[in-house]
Amino acid sequence: MNIVLKLEHAVSDILAITQRNLIKYTRLPQLIIFSTIQPIMFMLLFTYVFGGAIKTSTGSYIAYLLPGILVQTVLFGSMQTGVSLAEDLSRGIIDRFRSLPITQSAILAARTLTDVVRNIFVIFLMTLVGFIVGFRIEHGVLHFLGGLLIVLCFGFAFSWISACIGLSVKDVETAQVAGFIWVFPLVFASSIFVPVDSMPSWLQVFAKHTPITATANAVRALTLGQPAGDFALQALLWIFGLLAVFIPLAVISYNKRKG
């Protein structure tokens, strides 16, 4: 089989399975509603409950919060990748796919791609609500879109971490717990909600050097019109680094499930 045909098949496999994954959301509108309500609620609660008490360099707290909370949202969203994989494994769907003459890596690629699509949808809604409660793009739409692109890539990278978790646990419930538990300290000990400078110095050492802080800072700088180069570079290095490690790991553990 020639290379072009092989590639054509790989692309069509990925699209077919992605479409299958996305149909679930159209059949379960409640799922998409509730999974978007949660981050929106977070955003509103932080804005109106803690917003007044948190001192940021930006004028309003929402201007500080929105870029950060987008990072948190895609991070939580990405953790769905592993849960969905564990679900498909336990239901025999992946066995079905594997018994067909498809490009085997298409299953993982389609899953992570699906979660990118879902993240785009959720980010769009969050930004919309952000505008309603006072968020404004202050440095040109292109910079802001660039920031969103970084957020999506960041989510894509974490989807592959999540895929590794989902493939290495035995059931859906474990995938759920194992997927989320380590994310919380990363999210809160970062610049998502508060400036890192306000944390005790020992925690700052950690918080300043996570991919989450790097990404949140990059997106924030891009939307606020601050110099973003350093942060963006850091964020991209993290993203590529994570992808370089976790894509091969996920593929290996996927193949290992063959026993």
Add this chain to the structure above:
Amino acid sequence: MTTEHEGHEGAAIVAHNITKSYGSVHALSGVSITVPYGKVFGLLGPNGAGKTTLVRILTTLLRHDDGNATVAGHNIASNPNAVRATIGLTGQFAATDEHLTGRENLHLVGKLYHLKKDAIKHRAAQLLEKFSLTDAADRPSKTYSGGMRRRLDLAMSLFNHPKVLFLDEPTTGLDPQSRITLWQIIKELVAEGTTVLLTTQYLEEADHLADRIMVIDHGKIIAEGTPRELKSKVGGDVLEIHVERVDHAHRALDLVRHLAKEAPHIQEALGMISIPTAEGANAIVEAVRLLDAAHIKIADIALRRPTLDDVFLTLTGHTENAPASAPRSTGEGPHFTTGDGNFFSTR
């Protein structure tokens, strides 16, 4: 996409000495099978015998440790995608996407076979019709009954006209009506020339569908032959009579002793006699007539077919000191009647 058969033109499945271990557990220790084209091969065994492991290996879902195998002429290790293009697999539980409609499930499979759009549409409609799913075609498959879901699953595995079809316990968990429907479908497929490897825990099912049966236990083949050959090894039917008054048991036995082809068995305390017989249903008629004439009241009478229990007991020789076809189950055991499901309880 398929290439010429690489040798073994005569057989759909050829496996030599397949082994598979998980740590110190030998799931398969040297299994060899040959399944000719157009035949149904039954793989019979209890849970954990290694049936599913063998199916997963032959369908390229699992890597084996040692040995080699070809399916439809393609080597499972060196050319797995060629194998996948020629087989169909229906696993132990219906691998359908519950959020997708029946039609969408079929279209997805068609796309993954890289077929043309029109061909996919046409084939999907054809399969929905064939499996009586047309009315439900555009409902999410989670609204389907167990039998419908299993039919959809089978339709999905037949999408690309597989040469070899693997059915891993296709009727487990189905109600009797759905089971018979599925049997009918499988028979039609075989009549059209499909080769089938079927695993089952039901002797009746293997008996009904398979040309040859291989009995597997603890990852080893313990017997192979036609259903008739295997049953003759196990022995024939057993006539079980339960008399109302236990003190009538001996007298009853004397009356029907001539129906036995081997030594009968009596459990006086229960008023129960078991007679291995070659007379079939006639034995019941004869026994009822004789006992009625002697005014012995019968609480229960049944002709018990040899069960998978019996097959295993005989073949594995766990009960060498008991007659092979003697009932193992006493009063508290399950009650078997003619034509019953012969469900095998794992030990």
